[in-house]
Amino acid sequence: MSPAAVAFFGGKGGVGKTTLAASYALLLAGRAQRVLVVSTDPAHSLGDVLATPLGDEPTELGGGLWACEISGENAARRRVEQVAAEAREAVPREVMPAVHHHLQRAADSPGTVESALVDRLTDLLDEIGDRWDHVVVDSAPTGHMLRLLSLPTLLTPWIEGLSRQRERARGTERMLSGLLGRADQGEDPLLTRLHERRARLERTRDRMLHDSVVHLVLVPERLPLAETERTARSLTEDGLPLGSLAVNRVAPPEATGLLADRAHREAEVRATIHERFREHGVTEVPLLPGALTGRGELAGIAGILAEAGW
Amino acid sequence: MSPDSRAAPLSTRNSWHRVVAAWRRFEAFHDEMFVAPWRQGLEREARRQDDTFRALVMLDALGVENPVAYETMELIPHLVGDLHAWHQRMGQDTFGDPGTCC
Ligand SMILES: Nc1ncnc2c1ncn2[C@@H]1O[C@H](COP(=O)(O)OP(=O)(O)O)[C@@H](O)[C@H]1O
Ligand SMILES: [Mg+2]
Secondary structure, eight states: OOOOSEEEEEOSTTSSHHHHHHHHHHHHHTTTOOEEEEEOOSSOOHHHHTTSOOOSSOEEEETTEEEEEOOHHHHHHHHHHHHHHHHHHHSOGGGHHHHHHHHHHHHHSTTHHHHHHHHHHHHHHTTBTTTBSEEEEEOOSHHHHHHHHHHHHHHHHHHHHHHHHHHHHHHHHHHHHHHHTOOOOOSOHHHHHHHHHHHHHHHHHHHHHHSEEEEEEEOSSHHHHHHHHHHHHHHHHTTOOBOOEEEEEEOOTTOOTHHHHHHHHHHHHHHHHHHHHGGGOEEEEEOOOSOOOSHHHHHHHHHHHHHTTO | OOSOTTHHHHHHHHHHHHHHHHHHHHHHHHIIIIIHHHHHHHHHHHHHHHHHHHHHHTGGGGTOOOTTTTTTGGGHHHHHTTHHHHHHHTTOSSOSSTTTOO
């Protein structure tokens, strides 16, 4: 079976999401796939791991690999500018201060940065099949990723409600126009825009539900395991497909000294992880020496993933 | 029926005019009795529907958290134009912080 078009890497901060996401992207690129790896973590470190500066626009790194670091704040700012520019063409000049005021308010609204991030991600996902075959998402820590994944599903009915209200208002207006012998005003630009927004959200929701996989990453300790189980449950409830779990930084069993102690403690937790997540697959990545930055170093991890059947 | 062959069409025409005039009067009456109130009701209804939509899009301006503020940003320029008439209808003489409207 070919891998899902989109792979999200999620888990607590510092467990190895960025390292594994970059390694997995390299693995896919090595299989003659065009791959984009994108960081959605406001505390970006993908550029550091790939040892190359990254921005909002995908940078081609060669060998079928692209990478970028996207930001909800920037996306929201760009949108405000774009809407304001369109408004300058369309509304009387004296209305513009009020337009700016309300746009700023929308920009400061609590959900805006996350919505803008999903919107930017949608742009990139829309290019699957065109610019790339796979998108690998290096996510922010758990709560943030869960919200991002559930956002399209949460917002779609709201937009639908707005469309319905607008249709109702337009229906009454049309009846009135007919009665007064006025010409029908034709297509409603507001309704058109609402329909476009809904179509966008639905496209991304469908991609998340039907063409994505979420790889949870954890380290072999008891507390992270409990959190991972909660996250897995929440994802499953939302209908998001869970992929192989990655247990990262596993102490080598043949270790001596301090590490031997650690390996001994990890053994029990690892056994529990294997038992709980067997149906999804569990891959162990050993604790590795070195800085783990740059393609050369990541290739080793890519190899481990390949061997585990990724 | 008139025996005058030339009067016949004329009287037909006259009666036709009478019928039309009566119809017009009836129409005016009907309009006044039924259509006008209905139209006013419809106008009120259209405005109410429109106000509801505007309030839903501009929840932030009403001090209510709007989860789709980002998604509906591009509707704002279409709605602020007649914002003033709106908030007066909503029974508020002035509206929001300075800069929001008047
Ligand atoms: N298997 C590993 N062995 C040793 N160090 C690792 C391993 N995986 C990740 N690291 C290191 O752990 C730190 C956190 O990894 P990172 O991928 O940035 O985590 P996250 O993205 O989940 O915050 C980095 O310094 C990284 O080099
Ligand atoms: Mg990271």
